[in-house]
Amino acid sequence: NLLIVATRNEGKAREFRHALEPLGLEVRSLADYPGLPEVEETGSTFAENARLKSQTIAEALGLPVLADDSGLCVDALEGRPGVYSARYSGPGATDSSNNAKLLGELEKLKQGEDTDQPLLSPARFVCALSLYDPADASELTAEGFVEGWITSEPAGGGGFGYDPLFYLPEYEKTMAELTLEEKQAVSHRGAALRALTDKRAGRRG
Numbered sequence: 001n002l003l004i005v006a007t008r009n010e011g012k013a014r015e016f017r018h019a020l021e022p023l024g025l026e027v028r029s030l031a032d033y034p035g036l037p038e039v040e041e042t043g044s045t046f047a048e049n050a051r052l053k054s055q056t057i058a059e060a061l062g063l064p065v066l067a068d069d070s071g072l073c074v075d076a077l078e079g080r081p082g083v084y085s086a087r088y089s090g091p092g093a094t095d096s097s098n099n100a101k102l103l104g105e106l107e108k109l110k111q112g113e114d115t116d117q118p119l120l121s122p123a124r125f126v127c128a129l130s131l132y133d134p135a136d137a138s139e140l141t142a143e144g145f146v147e148g149w150i151t152s153e154p155a156g157g158g159g160f161g162y163d164p165l166f167y168l169p170e171y172e173k174t175m176a177e178l179t180l181e182e183k184q185a186v187s188h189r190g191a192a193l194r195a196l197t198d199k200r201a202g203r204r205g
């Protein structure tokens with residue numbers, strides 16, 4: 001039972017494997033399918049970009065494909081970086097350059113305030129999933145999110161992306177300090193996957 005996930009992000013692929021292999025699915029990512037087209041993420045919403053990725057890759061392979069479009073929305077930055085999360089710090093962006101850019105933007109807003117408070121702004125991670133089947137051009141979608149705070153004190157070596165800066169008050173930890181298991185239980189991706197699995201079971205009746 002094969003499931004292809006249209007991602008080149010190894011952190012995402014690891015989380016999908018962890019969540020789906022216990023359900024008896026063998027997860028493959030785009031690392032297993034070299035030479036497929038680069039999908040330009042031209043949508044203005046996470047859901048549109050997820051659909052662009054799932055449909056393009058599913059049509060290229062002639063197989064059902066799952067795609068994930070996700071990102072971080074920061075209140076103090078009016079929702080940025082949002083759908084631009086992966087390329088926030090410009091061409092050649094990496095997780096660490098994006099994290100540096102985010103802290104830089106938030107520090108700018110703090111100018112003049114003499115506070116050592118590490119929690120800079122409320123924020124949420126959002127994940128849109130799209131499962132596209134080219135056989136009947138059908139799409140199954142789901143979204144999930146998690147609320148937290150951006151901290152000026154990065155911590156943890158787990159996860160990927162903005163996880164070291166995303167503080168969860170109820171755990172008193174950042175997302176990067178959680179195990180894969182714990183992250184799946186609270187994360188935007190875990191919530192979206194549970195919603196998608198429920199919908200799929202419902203559709204099968």
Ligand code: ITT
Nearest residue numbers: 007008009068069070071072085086160161162163
């Ligand atoms: P694919 O399109 O190949 O899946 P990508 O990394 O470009 O990979 P997105 O366009 O969806 O994926 O961008 C997601 C951005 O949001 C990227 O900067 C991630 O680091 C960040 N992000 C998404 N989920 C995250 C998570 O669980 N923890 C930390 N950062 C996350």
